[in-house]
Amino acid sequence: MADIVRRIEEIEAEMARTQKNKATAHHLGLLKAKLAKLRRELITPKTAGGGPGEGFDVAKTGDARIGFIGFPSVGKSTLLTNLAGVYSEVAAYEFTTLTTVPGVVRYKGAKIQLLDLPGIIEGAKDGKGRGRQVIAVGRTCNLLLIILDVLKPLEHKRIIEREIEGFGIRLNKQPPNIHLKRKRKAV
Numbered sequence: 001m002a003d004i005v006r007r008i009e010e011i012e013a014e015m016a017r018t019q020k021n022k023a024t025a026h027h028l029g030l031l032k033a034k035l036a037k038l039r040r041e042l043i044t045p046k047t048a049g050g051g052p053g054e055g056f057d058v059a060k061t062g063d064a065r066i067g068f069i070g071f072p073s074v075g076k077s078t079l080l081t082n083l084a085g086v087y088s089e090v091a092a093y094e095f096t097t098l099t100t101v102p103g104v105v106r107y108k109g110a111k112i113q114l115l116d117l118p119g120i121i122e123g124a125k126d127g128k129g130r131g132r133q134v135i136a137v138g139r140t141c142n143l144l145l146i147i148l149d150v151l152k153p154l155e156h157k158r159i160i161e162r163e164i165e166g167f168g169i170r171l172n173k174q175p176p177n178i179h180l181k182r183k184r185k186a187v
Contacts, residue, residue, distance in 0.1 A: 004038055011035045057137050058102045062111030067141035069134070069164070071156060072119030074149040077101070080116040088116045100137055115141065122159050126166075135167045144169070 015031050018024050068076040077088035084103025101116040117137060121129045138144050146160050161171055 004041055008035060008038050011038070057140065058100050058115065060113065060140065061102075062104055062113040064110065064143065065113045065115065065141045066143045066145055067115045067117050067138045068145050068147050069117050069138050070119065070147035070160060071121065071149070071152075074119070074147045074152075076116050076119070076147045079147065080114055084114050120160070120163060122163070131163065132167070135164060135169070138164065139167070139169055144171075 011031050011034055015028060015035075018028060018031075020028065068079060070076055080086060080088045080101060080103050084105050086101065086103035088101040088103075098118055100118070103114040103116070105112050105114055115137065117134050118130065120131045120134050123129070123131065144164065146157060148154075148157055148160075164171060
């Protein structure tokens with residue numbers, strides 16, 4: 001981690017002392033690409049060899065997928081444990097759930113997959129606190145259930161909605177009305 005930060009500082013220093021003109025444009029472009037790659041690594045660190053690490057996304061099973069999304073420590077894991085009978089760790093501190101925990105519930109012959117997503121914080125749509133990864137899993141759900149703490153202000157609901165909508169997920173809106181018309185070729 002410290003090595004990545006040091007390399008970022010070195011690249012930024014080199015970019016600052018490099019003159020900007022046609023001859024150095026390519027070099028500056030390469031430096032910007034390296035900088036972007038290092039910043040991405042800083043947000044989502046590489047895993048050591050041996051295949052991929054613990055991911056957020058899980059295989060889709062069943063007829064529908066419901067994701068529990070909300071701030072940390074609002075009861076998402078408790079709800080999943082009570083509904084699906086799957087053990088999802090619960091503790092008195094925030095960010096207990098670090099990866100997506102799946103569970104399945106049967107309702108009138110349909111298998112519904114429930115996902116306990118890690119808590120998101122304000123700024124999640126901008127990548128704060130692995131928020132992009134969490135919301136990306138939420139994007140694959142048929143239904144997002146926003147879980148709130150009753151004792152917290154209703155402003156928390158608006159914050160969560162802003163974060164989700166900032167990622168391109170339309171909440172409580174009809175899908176766009178799209179019509180396709182076949183064009184006839186002129187003879």
